[in-house]
Amino acid sequence: MKTFFITSLACILLQLTVSAQRPPALNSPEVHPDHSITFRYFSRDAKQVSVSGEFLKKPQMMTKDTGGIWSVTVEPVQPDIYPYSFRVDSVQVADPNNTYVFANERFKRSIVDIPDEKPLVHSLQPVPHGTVSYRYYFSSSLQTTRRLLVYTPPGYRDSNKKYPVLYLIHGGSDTEETWTKVGKANLVADNLIAQGKAQPMIIVMPYGNVRPAPMPDFTRDVMNDIIPFVEQNYRVLSDSKHRAVAGFSVGGGQTLNIGLTNTNRFGYVCSYAPYTETEEFKKNFTNYSPDVKKLNDQLALFTISVGTEDFLYESVKKNIAMFEEKKIKVKPYIVAGGHTWMNCRLFLATSLQEIFK
Amino acid sequence: MKTFFITSLACILLQLTVSAQRPPALNSPEVHPDHSITFRYFSRDAKQVSVSGEFLKKPQMMTKDTGGIWSVTVEPVQPDIYPYSFRVDSVQVADPNNTYVFANERFKRSIVDIPDEKPLVHSLQPVPHGTVSYRYYFSSSLQTTRRLLVYTPPGYRDSNKKYPVLYLIHGGSDTEETWTKVGKANLVADNLIAQGKAQPMIIVMPYGNVRPAPMPDFTRDVMNDIIPFVEQNYRVLSDSKHRAVAGFSVGGGQTLNIGLTNTNRFGYVCSYAPYTETEEFKKNFTNYSPDVKKLNDQLALFTISVGTEDFLYESVKKNIAMFEEKKIKVKPYIVAGGHTWMNCRLFLATSLQEIFK
Numbered sequence: 234m235k236t237f238f239i240t241s242l243a244c245i246l247l248q249l250t251v252s253a254q255r256p257p258a259l260n261s262p263e264v265h266p267d268h269s270i271t272f273r274y275f276s277r278d279a280k281q282v283s284v285s286g287e288f289l290k291k292p293q294m295m296t297k298d299t300g301g302i303w304s305v306t307v308e309p310v311q312p313d314i315y316p317y318s319f320r321v322d323s324v325q326v327a328d329p330n331n332t333y334v335f336a337n338e339r340f341k342r343s344i345v346d347i348p349d350e351k352p353l354v355h356s357l358q359p360v361p362h363g364t365v366s367y368r369y370y371f372s373s374s375l376q377t378t379r380r381l382l383v384y385t386p387p388g389y390r391d392s393n394k395k396y397p398v399l400y401l402i403h404g405g406s407d408t409e410e411t412w413t414k415v416g417k418a419n420l421v422a423d424n425l426i427a428q429g430k431a432q433p434m435i436i437v438m439p440y441g442n443v444r445p446a447p448m449p450d451f452t453r454d455v456m457n458d459i460i461p462f463v464e465q466n467y468r469v470l471s472d473s474k475h476r477a478v479a480g481f482s483v484g485g486g487q488t489l490n491i492g493l494t495n496t497n498r499f500g501y502v503c504s505y506a507p508y509t510e511t512e513e514f515k516k517n518f519t520n521y522s523p524d525v526k527k528l529n530d531q532l533a534l535f536t537i538s539v540g541t542e543d544f545l546y547e548s549v550k551k552n553i554a555m556f557e558e559k560k561i562k563v564k565p566y567i568v569a570g571g572h573t574w575m576n577c578r579l580f581l582a583t584s585l586q587e588i589f590k
Numbered sequence: 591m592k593t594f595f596i597t598s599l600a601c602i603l604l605q606l607t608v609s610a611q612r613p614p615a616l617n618s619p620e621v622h623p624d625h626s627i628t629f630r631y632f633s634r635d636a637k638q639v640s641v642s643g644e645f646l647k648k649p650q651m652m653t654k655d656t657g658g659i660w661s662v663t664v665e666p667v668q669p670d671i672y673p674y675s676f677r678v679d680s681v682q683v684a685d686p687n688n689t690y691v692f693a694n695e696r697f698k699r700s701i702v703d704i705p706d707e708k709p710l711v712h713s714l715q716p717v718p719h720g721t722v723s724y725r726y727y728f729s730s731s732l733q734t735t736r737r738l739l740v741y742t743p744p745g746y747r748d749s750n751k752k753y754p755v756l757y758l759i760h761g762g763s764d765t766e767e768t769w770t771k772v773g774k775a776n777l778v779a780d781n782l783i784a785q786g787k788a789q790p791m792i793i794v795m796p797y798g799n800v801r802p803a804p805m806p807d808f809t810r811d812v813m814n815d816i817i818p819f820v821e822q823n824y825r826v827l828s829d830s831k832h833r834a835v836a837g838f839s840v841g842g843g844q845t846l847n848i849g850l851t852n853t854n855r856f857g858y859v860c861s862y863a864p865y866t867e868t869e870e871f872k873k874n875f876t877n878y879s880p881d882v883k884k885l886n887d888q889l890a891l892f893t894i895s896v897g898t899e900d901f902l903y904e905s906v907k908k909n910i911a912m913f914e915e916k917k918i919k920v921k922p923y924i925v926a927g928g929h930t931w932m933n934c935r936l937f938l939a940t941s942l943q944e945i946f947k
């Protein structure tokens with residue numbers, strides 16, 4: 234696929250290679266029709282190169298050809314989008330030839346998309362597409378300008394309709410881009426809206442990491458800055474039955490804190506594999522004694538989702554038990570799998586079909 | 591700055607470190623008030639770690655402390671945004687602790703932003719901000735769904751005004767995100783519009799790499815698919831005096847091909863360090879004999895910019911000479927510096943102050 238481009242750019246690449254010792258362009262990852270995948274990496278000097286990925290039980294060693302190209306073809310993989318990385322001797326690296334990088338603050342990994350014969354819920358399909366907008370807002374709570382992403386559904390610009398809003402929060406070391414770049418939230422929404430399975434809605438993806446301040450500052454940022462910014466800049470329905478909050482991991486914990494302490498504002502609270510070992514969670518939910526009847530009336534939907542192999546599984550089961558013990562109508566979704574974005578996409582797809590209905 | 595977060599996430603990180611051998615979070619890059627920068631990288635096993643960056647004449651060796659943290663503080667650097675990377679033994683890597691990645695298809699580098707006391711033209715400032723939207727469009731020319739980014743200026747949503755449009759093309763191995771992520775085109779536009787130095791405009795940033803087809807296919811994509819998509823979806827002025835094209839490197843060559851063969855459609859053609867060793871350029875400009883008077887009447891502005899240390903400098907000088915010899919009114923901008931995005935931002939800031947006036 235890249236042959237022509239390489240040829241046409243031979244001159245420029247030659248010069249760049251000379252000046253920056255740039256390695257050759259490789260086709261990596263190459264996903265085959267049977268869902269096996271070939272990974273390639275160039276190094277003349279490395280002693281050992283392996284690939285690790287969330288589709289592999291353990292790292293797979295790669296072998297070097299005489300030209301310095303390391304490669305391995307892994308067994309067919311269940312269609313989905315997975316993070317992976319290479320280990321070159323002692324160094325973990327993203328795949329230099331893959332544009333799709335996992336948006337994260339701590340690690341650099343790549344993502345590989347294995348399509349199925351039948352499109353998956355996150356696949357780019359020939360349906361009307363919404364728009365993802367990158368916006369800046371000033372947070373008076375945090376006294377700084379922050380960024381958030383806003384998905385508006387197909388048709389938003391051409392109508393005067395008002396829409397419900399989902400506030401969707403990433404995990405602990407993720408960024409405001411992770412829900413679109415890895416979670417494909419925009420494509421999941423496009424597809425479910427096109428199929429009539431989800432209501433057209435706006436999805437707001439803020440940056441949830443508040444440093445060095447403690448987490449309650451993010452709750453204040455959402456309530457006092459983000460919601461007003463969204464309601465001033467977009468045509469939204471602003472009653473609680475048209476406002477939802479969801480999030481993963483640290484963002485799943487933030488979802489519980491934000492949603493359950495503001496049930497007059499959020500009719501839908503969907504928490505994915507929540508991390509709840511935080512001061513804010515302790516403050517909110519140790520000796521938690523809400524007006525249960527009122528809470529259950531206000532909450533049109535309250536779900537907690539987790540995979541049985543998630544390292545937070547036992548903790549999340551305790552959270553669910555705590556809410557159930559208090560007779561709060563929580564709907565648990567216990568599925569297979571770990572603390573992964575494969576599960577995140579699944580959880581989101583489920584929520585999008587349940588909220589605002 | 592990251593101390594609290596680390597503390598609050600100690601548990602989750604511990605588990606992830608155990609499971610994925612995740613290294614500690616480091617403050618890297620740390621930009622000091624005097625514009626010196628400390629880079630840090632964790633590796634117990636590496637034998638040698640260095641940092642390379644476009645602010646350095648040669649790589650700087652980093653030294654390891656007893657905890658496995660490699661670091662170096664480089665001399666004060668002229669405020670700007672620069673690409674850099676680490677070399678860990680034989681492996682070039684982006685900085686794992688830096689979220690800001692250079693959007694590119696071939697290499698993984700990080701970017702470091704050195705602010706000045708006085709805000710730079712690309713700095714995030716307290717001015718009204720435009721919106722960057724990620725859009726999909728179907729290219730009938732290429733028979734595939736492609737992505738482009740659209741900057742709409744502050745106030746776009748609140749008015750019924752029509753705006754001029756700049757089509758802005760990235761370099762050869764860049765992506766449709768490079769002009770915003772590295773070039774900060776949206777912030778440059780926000781700042782110049784706020785200062786009254788640039789007209790409020792829409793900036794369309796397509797994905798210029800067309801594979802495996804040859805480059806003329808991108809010209810067709812722009813003319814037959816992208817412009818109609820933009821004009822159907824945005825409030826734009828659609829005469830040639832309100833349409834500009836600009837681009838860098840391979841995109842600078844594409845700019846010449848697209849703009850100069852369609853001067854009835856583009857009143858402004860701004861080419862930055864163009865790469866012109868292409869079949870399309872040869873076809874268009876070998877034996878080039880346009881109606882010069884008509885061309886000069888149609889072109890409100892035609893600029894070619896390049897740095898004297900650019901590896902394409904001699905080639906670009908020949909391009910300029912060729913146009914001058916044919917009495918085409920080209921305005922050359924010869925500046926210091928190389929084939930860099932520091933110069934790209936400068937070239938763009940200059941163009942934004944000249945077009946649509």
